[in-house]
Amino acid sequence: MRLTKLRLHDYRNYEDLQITLKNGIHILSGKNAQGKTNVLEAILYLSTTRSHRTACDEDLIKEGKEAFFIKAEIEKTNRKEELQISVNERGKNLFMYKNPVSKVSDFIGEFNAVMFCPDDMMLFNASPRVRRRFVDMELSKLSKTYVNTLFVAQKLLKERNRYLKQEHVNKEYLDIVTMQLIEATMVVMKQRHHFLKQLLTKCAQFYKRLSNDGTQIEVIYESCVPYTEDEQLLRDRLTEKYEKSRERDLAMRVTSVGIHKEDFIFQINGREVATYASQGQKRSILLALKVGMIYMIEDIIHDYPVLLLDDVFSELDMDRRKELLHSLPNEVQIFISTTDIEEFKHLDIHQPITIWSIASGVMKQG
Numbered sequence: 001m002r003l004t005k006l007r008l009h010d011y012r013n014y015e016d017l018q019i020t021l022k023n024g025i026h027i028l029s030g031k032n033a034q035g036k037t038n039v040l041e042a043i044l045y046l047s048t049t050r051s052h053r054t055a056c057d058e059d060l061i062k063e064g065k066e067a068f069f070i071k072a073e074i075e076k077t078n079r080k081e082e083l084q085i086s087v088n089e090r091g092k093n094l095f096m097y098k099n100p101v102s103k104v105s106d107f108i109g110e111f112n113a114v115m116f117c118p119d120d121m122m123l124f125n126a127s128p129r130v131r132r133r134f135v136d137m138e139l140s141k142l143s144k145t146y147v148n149t150l151f152v153a154q155k156l157l158k159e160r161n162r163y164l165k166q167e168h169v170n171k172e173y174l175d176i177v178t179m180q181l182i183e184a185t186m187v188v189m190k191q192r193h194h195f196l197k198q199l200l201t202k203c204a205q206f207y208k209r210l211s212n213d214g215t216q217i218e219v220i221y222e223s224c225v226p227y228t229e230d231e232q233l234l235r236d237r238l239t240e241k242y243e244k245s246r247e248r249d250l251a252m253r254v255t256s257v258g259i260h261k262e263d264f265i266f267q268i269n270g271r272e273v274a275t276y277a278s279q280g281q282k283r284s285i286l287l288a289l290k291v292g293m294i295y296m297i298e299d300i301i302h303d304y305p306v307l308l309l310d311d312v313f314s315e316l317d318m319d320r321r322k323e324l325l326h327s328l329p330n331e332v333q334i335f336i337s338t339t340d341i342e343e344f345k346h347l348d349i350h351q352p353i354t355i356w357s358i359a360s361g362v363m364k365q366g
């Protein structure tokens with residue numbers, strides 16, 4: 001799929017940007033703090049309905065304004081689509097072909113983008129919450145069931161926690177909420193398990209091209225109970241786990257077990273990436289994970305997502321830059337932000353290139 005038109009109205013430092021986009025590679029060049037990331041953020045926002053930089057949508061509204069909208073025309077293998085997201089102080093509204101979309105899960109996946117940005121480098125060393133967010137964001141692009149079930153599980157978890165804080169806890173009601181939470185947890189665990197397995201296979205294929213030294217990348221899924229394909233056994237394990245933690249949860253007035261506590265530990269040759277890998281290796285693993293995501297999306301929806309490279313291209317050495325651009329099929333539309341247009345010389349790029357210059361929230365071709 002590719003983005004053919006983009007409009008940003010009162011979004012960040014853009015008043016009313018309206019651009020038409022070809023396929024191939026788009027280089028967004030400009031000095032610091034001019035609005036390059038803002039454009040990439042807006043494109044990703046269309047894919048995930050969330051910013052990768054802030055949890056607060058109001059931060060995205062242009063200073064002094066009360067609302068913003070992002071409008072886009074998408075071209076897919078067999079059709080064109082129009083998407084819009086509008087945000088004001090009352091909340092967010094999603095539109096597809098000008099019709100309102102009430103469920104986020106109906107909107108996510110209509111347009112897919114994969115981003116690689118400097119903050120991704122924190123993935124390995126940051127808290128488990130960051131890795132869960134990575135898995136949740138990426139997996140949401142692939143599975144509406146995941147989006148819906150995760151939403152249900154998070155609601156049930158909130159409900160359980162709210163209930164645990166009450167003065168008199170009705171244990172029967174607590175058991176009912178726990179049972180429902182276990183059912184949602186099972187679906188989330190299954191999806192997380194399969195996603196990580198497939199992503200790692202794709203990631204390893206690309207990593208081999210980057211470093212042909214036999215390095216093995218693995219990810220350990222630290223789930224709340226050992227994962228099994230046997231549904232009844234998984235249910236039994238979770239039931240036992242929740243029963244064991246019940247007294248502690250009642251005393252602490254919070255749920256101590258569940259998908260909100262899980263972690264995903266990345267390893268390189270059996271050692272933790274966080275403490276063992278060099279910065280260059282971490283960058284290569286991340287790049288391979290992102291490329292892996294591109295191929296996973298293509299496997300599932302038979303269309304490539306858009307790739308967004310924010311401030312990371314310059315961090316890759318020449319071999320990795322070439323490997324990345326030469327290994328991706330021409331159908332993949334790529335947006336790259338840079339402060340130095342020179343770094344694209346000598347790359348021998350096969351895809352058509354469009355160069356944009358960005359200054360103070362104005363984006364112009366050439």
Ligand SMILES: Nc1ncnc2c1ncn2[C@@H]1O[C@H](COP(=O)(O)OP(=O)(O)OP(=O)(O)O)[C@@H](O)[C@H]1O
Nearest residue numbers: 012013032033034035036037038059060061062063
């Ligand atoms: N809500 C907002 N309203 C107006 N301007 C904003 C808003 N949010 C951010 N900005 C401005 O956007 C600019 C930052 O843009 P952006 O992050 O896209 O920079 P960039 O060109 O990617 O820079 P760098 O090369 O340093 O990463 C800053 O000047 C910032 O003040």
